Amino acid sequence: MSILIFAEHQNGKPNKTAKELASYAKALAEKTGGEVIALGFGLTSPEDLYAYGVNKVLNVDDQRFTTFNAKAYAEAFKQAAAQNGIKIILTGQTADGMYFTPLLAGMLKAAYVTQVISLPEQNDPFIIKRKAFSNKAIAHVALKTDIKILNIAKNSFGLQENPVEGVTETFKPEVADEVFEEIKSVKVEKATGKVPLSDAEIIVSAGRGLKGPENWGMIEELAEVLGAATACSKPVADMGWRPHSEHVGQTGKQVAPNLYIAIGISGAIQHLAGVNSSKNILVINIDPEAPFFKAADYGVVGDAFEVVPKLIEKLKEFKSAH
Amino acid sequence: MKILLMLSVVPDTTSKINFTDNDTRFDKTGIQFVINPHDEFGLTKAMQIKEKTGAELHVVHVGVQANESVIRKTLAIGADKAFRIDTDPQDSFYTAVQLAEFLKDKDYDLIIAGRESIDYNGGMVPGMVAAMTGMRFINAVIGLELNGTEAMVDREIEGGKETLQTTLPLIIGGQKGLVKEEELRIPNMRGIMMARKKPLEVLSPVDAPVVTEYLKFEKPPAKSAVKLVDKDNLDELIDLLHNEAKVI
Numbered sequence A: 001m002s003i004l005i006f007a008e009h010q011n012g013k014p015n016k017t018a019k020e021l022a023s024y025a026k027a028l029a030e031k032t033g034g035e036v037i038a039l040g041f042g043l044t045s046p047e048d049l050y051a052y053g054v055n056k057v058l059n060v061d062d063q064r065f066t067t068f069n070a071k072a073y074a075e076a077f078k079q080a081a082a083q084n085g086i087k088i089i090l091t092g093q094t095a096d097g098m099y100f101t102p103l104l105a106g107m108l109k110a111a112y113v114t115q116v117i118s119l120p121e122q123n124d125p126f127i128i129k130r131k132a133f134s135n136k137a138i139a140h141v142a143l144k145t146d147i148k149i150l151n152i153a154k155n156s157f158g159l160q161e162n163p164v165e166g167v168t169e170t171f172k173p174e175v176a177d178e179v180f181e182e183i184k185s186v187k188v189e190k191a192t193g194k195v196p197l198s199d200a201e202i203i204v205s206a207g208r209g210l211k212g213p214e215n216w217g218m219i220e221e222l223a224e225v226l227g228a229a230t231a232c233s234k235p236v237a238d239m240g241w242r243p244h245s246e247h248v249g250q251t252g253k254q255v256a257p258n259l260y261i262a263i264g265i266s267g268a269i270q271h272l273a274g275v276n277s278s279k280n281i282l283v284i285n286i287d288p289e290a291p292f293f294k295a296a297d298y299g300v301v302g303d304a305f306e307v308v309p310k311l312i313e314k315l316k317e318f319k320s321a322h
Numbered sequence B: 001m002k003i004l005l006m007l008s009v010v011p012d013t014t015s016k017i018n019f020t021d022n023d024t025r026f027d028k029t030g031i032q033f034v035i036n037p038h039d040e041f042g043l044t045k046a047m048q049i050k051e052k053t054g055a056e057l058h059v060v061h062v063g064v065q066a067n068e069s070v071i072r073k074t075l076a077i078g079a080d081k082a083f084r085i086d087t088d089p090q091d092s093f094y095t096a097v098q099l100a101e102f103l104k105d106k107d108y109d110l111i112i113a114g115r116e117s118i119d120y121n122g123g124m125v126p127g128m129v130a131a132m133t134g135m136r137f138i139n140a141v142i143g144l145e146l147n148g149t150e151a152m153v154d155r156e157i158e159g160g161k162e163t164l165q166t167t168l169p170l171i172i173g174g175q176k177g178l179v180k181e182e183e184l185r186i187p188n189m190r191g192i193m194m195a196r197k198k199p200l201e202v203l204s205p206v207d208a209p210v211v212t213e214y215l216k217f218e219k220p221p222a223k224s225a226v227k228l229v230d231k232d233n234l235d236e237l238i239d240l241l242h243n244e245a246k247v248i
């Protein structure tokens, strides 16, 4: 019973999500038997995945797939699954993964579960744990179809190296040109040189306590020192102090970094819903009664305008000593 | 032009979440139900298109009768007609089958859904409906411009956005960004009065398999108490982050 994973990449190299899926799949394959097969579109270093337990990489070498197209990708997965006797398909909690997987589930009439945070407790019935109610609950869900599709929550399983002898084969899905014509990509705008929020190990996030957009210099500097991504609370994005793409929370992005630093954010329930599966939370707030402290691992009660510059200095010292 | 809003009805974002029947079911006691926030952006977008083009706007919801007050709210905001498929859906696949069946004899040009329902956070229904009906689908939509049957659609991607070109008919999974926060509509008195006279048709569900089963719920493990560090002793904080949390 082999497992198929979506191997997303950045400039041809499998990204962190791909490696996390591989780690999960390998651990699952040890229970269910079978191989771990990865499907990628134009990978230049597919062998990077062998280190995480991938036995076989199917690498699509077809220009039409260079730009993501949800229906074409779903079609490719359907064909790869059929040709390799796949019963379990894993995708990641990324923009592309969340886009094409429900199409695939609809095409295969397969049970599909998102926000998955654990390996199955048992294989038959196949029961996994998932987050629900915006991180306020964990649900145990049984998947009852022959083919099962899981979308794994970010950073919930982690990376586990597990080197195997792998092979890479060229894969040629048969997808009609019309599919690519239906929806066409005309422009991509991406912030360059910044750590993307989705893959960040550390996120520095700030709220209305910062008083105005002109005060974000120290937030960006702190992020730079830590190699972190920047984020913000909803009102900050609504007022246009920061771009919408930085808004985290129940109605914004869901994040789960190893460290989430919240500066001048009160910790409203809707904000917490998007960030409280972070592994560690550090809160810096002038108000000792701020609700965020209840959800935090570490806290500093103090004025951000005083604490943050000091913290930057201390971190610079620390970094140069390590 | 005809637009359909697929409406998900969810607990208010401030709700305390509890479970009943031995933690096997969500406890609706004392919960206030609202329009799914992502669908709220979609509803406002639909109203803007309606006002510009004279489009007709319908709403469909798969759910129980108790949710009709929320459906009425969409009519009060300006939708013309609503449908409720009378069942308590057990999973997304089941819901998608109901919606795909509903669409069989309809001819909507634009179907607006949300990126996800904030209760079960599935993010599945619109894509599944697209697969079942063969309609074009774009997810995580943060911008939509129509020019006749041509559509320019912005979707959120990692670290930015992608602009896609397509033609109607189309299903979108919308989210915040689709319209500006301050444009969000709320019902006014006149709308509420008018909504009472607007049609709300109740339809029977079709048989469909339940492919996922929710067996049990639990609360996430409680956080241990926060470790407070004095603002004049940030060395201690760095030590904790380095040696205890091992994150720097």
Ligand SMILES: Cc1cc2nc3c(=O)[nH]c(=O)nc-3n(C[C@H](O)[C@H](O)[C@H](O)COP(=O)(O)OP(=O)(O)OC[C@H]3O[C@@H](n4cnc5c(N)ncnc54)[C@H](O)[C@@H]3O)c2cc1C
Residues within 6 Å of the ligand: A206, A207, A208, A209, A210, A232, A233, A234, A235, A236, A247, A248, A249, A250, A251, A252, A263, A264, A265, A266, A267, A268, A269, A270, A271, A274, A284, A285, A286, A287, A290, A302, A303, A304, A305, B013, B037
């Ligand atoms: C349907 C709905 C959905 C929502 N979704 C989201 C969401 O996805 N994400 C989200 O973030 N919010 C969301 N909200 C909004 C949420 O309820 C809060 O209003 C919001 O999170 C508050 O943002 P904030 O903490 O930046 O601002 P505030 O609540 O104003 O808090 C500012 C904080 O800064 C502190 N502060 C002030 N000065 C300083 C200083 N000098 N130094 C240090 N600290 C200082 C204050 O003590 C306070 O705690 C939603 C609300 C609704 C109704």
Ligand SMILES: Nc1ncnc2c1ncn2[C@@H]1O[C@H](COP(=O)(O)O)[C@@H](O)[C@H]1O
Residues within 6 Å of the ligand: B005, B006, B007, B008, B009, B036, B038, B039, B060, B061, B062, B063, B089, B092, B095, B112, B113, B114, B115, B116, B117, B118, B120, B121, B122, B123, B124, B125, B126
């Ligand atoms: N019961 C329902 N009735 C109608 N539309 C729904 C229903 N559930 C979900 N949807 C639509 O699908 C979107 C995504 O929901 P979900 O897949 O449940 O996260 C919602 O924002 C709605 O637009």
